[in-house]
Amino acid sequence: MGTKISAKFDGMCKTCGEEWSVNDEIYYQKTPKAICSDYDCFKGQGGNLDSKRFNSSSGGSFRNETIITKVPDVNPSDSVKQIGDTWDEYMVVAHHRAKDLYPEQDVNTHVFGQIRSKIIDQLLFITSILKQKE
Numbered sequence: 159m160g161t162k163i164s165a166k167f168d169g170m171c172k173t174c175g176e177e178w179s180v181n182d183e184i185y186y187q188k189t190p191k192a193i194c195s196d197y198d199c200f201k202g203q204g205g206n207l208d209s210k211r212f213n214s215s216s217g218g219s220f221r222n223e224t225i226i227t228k229v230p231d232v233n234p235s236d237s238v239k240q241i242g243d244t245w246d247e248y249m250v251v252a253h254h255r256a257k258d259l260y261p262e263q264d265v266n267t268h269v270f271g272q273i274r275s276k277i278i279d280q281l282l283f284i285t286s287i288l289k290q291k292e
């Protein structure tokens with residue numbers, strides 16, 4: 159399994175010619191050997207990223223940060239509550255879509271949450287396209 163590391167030396171990819179300097183982030187795998195700062199090229203060389211390690215090294219620190227949320231003290235009107243109910247429906251659909259698309263992805267991860275929220279965006283976008291056609 160390969161991993162993302164910061165380069166200890168200046169280097170150049172023998173495959174695509176991409177150059178990197180000390181402390182640049184590059185992809186590296188011992189066996190089969192693959193090294194490049196370009197992820198696609200790294201994959202092309204037979205590189206494989208250990209996704210769990212990749213996620214914990216890149217996202218681990220901020221994922222554990224405490225986020226203070228100050229919720230405004232207002233009473234939402236019924237129409238806004240209805241929108242909230244509609245959002246719930248999108249959320250459910252997006253959740254199941256994300257699970258179908260990425261069966262290997264743990265539901266309780268930051269990554270899954272990001273995928274799901276992206277799918278909600280896409281569903282809303284498609285909804286607006288359909289509305290325009292009406």
Ligand SMILES: [Zn+2]
Pocket residue numbers: 171172173174175176193194195196199200
């Ligand atoms: Zn390369």
